[in-house]
Amino acid sequence: MSYVDEIYERVVRENRGEVEFHQAVKEVLESLRLVIESKEDEYRKIALLERLTEPERIISFRVPWIDDNGQVQINKGYRVQFNSAIGPYKGGLRFHPSVNESILKFLGFEQIFKNSLTGHPIGGGKGGSNFDPKCKSDREIMAFCQSFMTELYKYTGAAQDVPAGDIGVGAREIGFLFGQYKRLTSQYEGMITGKGLKFGGSLVRTESTGYGVVYILEEMLKKNGKELVGKKVVISGSGNVAIYATEKAQQLGAKVIALSDSQGYIYDQNGINLEIVKQIKEVRRGTIEEYIEAVPSAKYTAGKGIWSIPCHIALPCATQNELDLEDAKMLRGNGCIAVAEGANMPCTMKATNYFQESDVLFMPGKAANAGGVATSALEMSQNSMHLYWTFAEVEEKLRRIMVNIFAKAEDAAKRYGVPGNYVVGANIAGFEKVVDAMIAQGIV
Missing domain, CATH: 3.40.50.720 (NAD(P)-binding Rossmann-like Domain)
Known part of the structure; x- marks a missing residue:
């Protein structure tokens, strides 16, 4: 059995019922088959694919909060810290009833390669909760976000894990999350992106x-x-x-x-x-x-x-x-x-x-769809340098990043004999950078 098929079977066996995660792994590994088989012995020896498809860390926690009727509610909270080979974990938080570990692992796995393609030093992660912000008051959302961050803050930071918004997590939620982090740590740092423009956010992030x-x-x-x-x-x-x-x-x-x-x-x-x-x-x-x-x-x-x-x-x-x-x-x-x-x-x-x-x-x-995380990384850069770029400056940087992502995907597809196959090209281009970093850092 080939290494690709062996790892896919392992993922299905060890992550039962997680169909979204299975699909993401299968699609990526199939598109990487050419490059993996060319170095199969080397990759097998260091268990590269086993390490690549297994998150470095999964944090799961309960989120208690009080609704407007005084009733205590309980939701599930998660953070999947998938791969930090090229930088701190980076990926959104999703608040939606459909959120579960399978969906977050699929999103976090995809995020590894997407973030690699941007050219920025950011790893892959994802998180969220089955909390539904729809029909909730601002006070209820604030109470939930504060409780969520009270647990999550232990695992985040500008050099460790930098979440962002996603479905159900917009400017309002980001503000509440950031405020609670600041209260708990006494640190004013770029530990989350998608912030308001008045407290460290970036122009063009919405677009x-x-x-x-x-x-x-x-x-x-x-x-x-x-x-x-x-x-x-x-x-x-x-x-x-x-x-x-x-x-x-x-x-x-x-x-x-x-x-x-x-x-x-x-x-x-x-x-x-x-x-x-x-x-x-x-x-x-x-x-x-x-x-x-x-x-x-x-x-x-x-x-x-x-x-x-x-x-x-x-x-x-x-x-x-x-x-x-x-x-x-x-x-x-x-x-x-x-x-x-x-x-x-x-x-x-x-x-x-x-x-x-x-x-x-x-x-x-x-x-x-790497433009969102690319601009999040630009927000991180502005925060770390205490700078504020204009809309035109950020948009031009975004445009160049997307043009460069296309060039990387096109080049990788040509190198492996499948010109025009941007699925294979994008996966290989993202994979090569992450794998080189993983190999250089030893067995971690």
């Missing part, structure tokens, strides 16, 4: 993931003799990533014609009016269906189906495994020429394989 997706998409199109200008784009989701991917795509001359949320999707053949979407989602926190009240010519459809809309480019920016094989076939059949993942693992493995085997350009999430 960064969405902007980054479009920057790497534009580079991929350009290198393959195509352009973004005039293309029709369908984007799933209507949260932070989707909104700012829409904004940058429109700025660069594309027409975004569809967005979605968990209830359904809108189609506007004249192009999405982003200011209306921002008002609905960022101000009123409403549903995407409200868009048709302001734009009666648009069409709303309940449920799934956004990938049935004919387009040139698809950007899945909602959640994992939202785009399956049938969706992939519909997209290609309707003229789609490129897909870039704005979310974490939004395409199933079968869909990913289909895109790679067809003539559809495909950029995986660990490369395409």
Whole structure:
């Protein structure tokens, strides 16, 4: 049995029921098979893949807090510190009822390679809780965040582990978490990113993931003799990533014609009016269906189906495994020429394989959605140097990082004889840097 197959079987056996983690490991190891088999004896001797697929540390804890009725509530809290070979652990905190160890391990594992690709010295980690911030008062959210950080702070710090926001963790939650850390440690340091601009945050952090997706998409199109200008784009989701991917795509001359949320999707053949979407989602926190009240010519459809809309480019920016094989076939059949993942693992493995085997350009999430963590690292740099860069300065640094990520993925794919396979290229480029660091540091 090959080393790749042996390790995948081990992961499944020792992490029973953790299907999201299994999927992430399988996809990464399959794409790395070429490079692993070329050095199989060396890697086996030092148990490289066993160490790579096993988190360095998992912290699990209870989070007690008191609701507005005086009732004590209990949630689960986690931090998966996956790999610190190239720097302190870095990855978001997710507050959502779906959070469990499997999802956080999948996200933390992906984060290792994504962070490596940015070129910044940051390792991979992820954390969160099954706490649901929806319909909670500000006082309840503050109480939860303070309790959560009262345990987590023991394992974080600017040179140890630097969390950030994710689903359910925005500026409000980051502020409460940072305030509690400061209270407990008496340290004012960049131990978390996504902070408010008045206390160490960075411009472009809100826009960064969405902007980054479009920057790497534009580079991929350009290198393959195509352009973004005039293309029709369908984007799933209507949260932070989707909104700012829409904004940058429109700025660069594309027409975004569809967005979605968990209830359904809108189609506007004249192009999405982003200011209306921002008002609905960022101000009123409403549903995407409200868009048709302001734009009666648009069409709303309940449920799934956004990938049935004919387009040139698809950007899945909602959640994992939202785009399956049938969706992939519909997209290609309707003229789609490129897909870039704005979310974490939004395409199933079968869909990913289909895109790679067809003539559809495909950029995986660990490369395409690295803009968020790249800008988080830029925030860390500003904090450590006590500097504050302008919007234009940060955006230009972000653009260059995304262009460089594409170049790394393209180069690695060519070196291993699979030109144009950016899944393999991105994984190999991220893997090589981490592995070199792991080998140099000995058996740790």
